Amino acid sequence: MIENSKVLVTGGAGFIGSNLVDRLLAQNNQVVCLDNFSTGKLENLEKALKNPEFILIEGDIRNYDDCRKAVVGCTCVLHQAALGSVPRSIADPVTSTDVNIGGFVKMMFAAKDEGVGRFVYASSSSVYGDHSGLPKVEHQIGKALSPYAVTKYADELLAANFSAMYGIETVGLRYFNVFGPRQDPSGSYAAVVPKFINSIINHENLHVFGDGTFSRDFTYIENVLQAIQLAASTPSSIIKERQQAYYKRNQELRVPGISETIAEVFNTAVGQYTSIAELADTLKRILARFDHTLARVDVTYGPARPGDVPHSMASCEKSQAILGYKPTHTISQGLEETCNWHWQRAHLNVRQ
Template sequence: MIENSKVLVTGGAGFIGSNLCEALLGQNNKVVCLDNFMTGHRHNIEPYLSNPNFTLVEGDIRNYEDCQKAVEGVDYVLHQAALGSVPRSIVDPMTATDVNIGGFVKMLFAAKEAKVKRFVYAASSSTYGDSKALPKVEHEIGNALSPYAITKYVDELYAKNFSDLYGIETIGLRYFNVFGRRQDPNGAYAAVIPLFVKKLMAHESPVINGDGTFSRDFTYIENVIQANQLAAITPTKEIKERAKDYYTKHKQNDTWVDTDSVLAEVFNVAFGERTDLNELIDALRTNLAVFDADIAKVQIIHGPTRAGDIPHSLASIEKGKTLLEYDPKFSIKAGIKEATKWYWENL
């Protein structure tokens, strides 16, 4: 765990960011939250505004001065700020690029100038694109299927380049379909789990894109919190020692392991299990029916397949387990139970 440190969480009023803020504050840290509330919500951080160890910087990662202000005196950066959603990036690729690449570079450069210990950033499983290989292994990616996927991969390239050029340690975390408390069910680009939950609680029929056989590695928020903290504080020396065996096993030649090159790595963050959408909706109905039996009777509608969607996604988490000692505790079954309870109590 990160303790007794000053941590910047960009996008700290968002779903993942606010959960990171909560965890870090509970571990005796000073937390700076940078958010422009484009997709984040003030109510997510309302409980922390009176905490003397919490600082809100209302600003935009596309504004370099805001980045400089937020990163001042910070030990670690957990960069979550981005404009998510594959469909949104297809509708508006310019803003997605401006935020996810332009804002990323400004934040990364500000962190470099402030001499932070490590820059941990949210990457994405969308980077695997049209690769049909399962499970997804970090060093094997396909062609991008959306502007969003391109932006997240470009971030990885920039992070590696900045590590090589400027000596800033970077770790990217390729999130696989994260879900849990505070994930917003509203709006045109709501994620599938909170959207389904909202529909079911209203006794309305959720719409599954396609026949429901598309599958994902759904990942509960607590696993993501663990991964971010391990990525921030696991000593470079330990990562390099563990990496030697991993890269030998996978017949890779990452020279940074045996040289003085600065740490620049990417890891999958998932549970390592695949669930299709039909199985998902059944689990949601079953768990919500504990609170309202009529939910079990809600019918499901199948619509057309969504543009830019890949059929299947499953992560190999071997690299994270080996190099970071990542050990996810929440399966989708356990996570759905926790998440549905939270939504029932809070929606």
């Protein structure tokens, strides 16, 4: 765990960021949040704003002065700020690139200038692109299928370069379809889990892109919070020792001339896959416990979306071997908790 430290969380008003902020505050840290609220929400920080150890800076990672202001005195940066969504990046690649690459470089350079030792950042399973192999392993990627995927791979390359050039330690986490409380169910670019839950609660048909056989390694937020903390707090000496053992077992992964500075990328997932059709059935079954009529919500199917990868499932071998990562929640456990949260929130709003 990260304890008794000053930590910067960029994108701290977002779904992952706000959950991370609350966890860090509960562990006796001083937490700085940098967010421009383009996708994050102030309501996600309701609890944090009551804590005297929380500092909110409304600013933009594309503004270098904002980045420098936010990182002052911080021991590590947990960079969650980004414009997510493959469809959004296809509709507006200019803004996605500006935020996800331009903002990434400014934030990482500010961290370097402040003398931050380690920079942990959110990458994405979209980096694997059209590589068809399962499970996905970190050293085998294909051709990117969307501007969003390109931005995340560019971040990984930039992080490795910064480590070699400037000595800052970087750890990228390739998130696989993260879900959980506070994830926004509305809007054109909503993720499938909250969108389906919201539709079911409102007795609306579920629309599936494709025939329902596409599958994902859905990853509950608690697993992600664990991975972030391990990536940030595992001592350098332990990482290097475990790296040597891991690469000795997998000698084909050795990259000639690799920097001695830590510059790693890890999958953050469960290592299981669930089809979209199975996801819809599971969510209806869980929510039917609150209202039996929800089991009758219809599912319709249509054309697949451009840029969507058919199947995605991670190997967690590397993250387990080097970071000690062990997922605590299966998809079933995560969906139970997430459905409970959305149901309570929906009915609290009704009563108000």
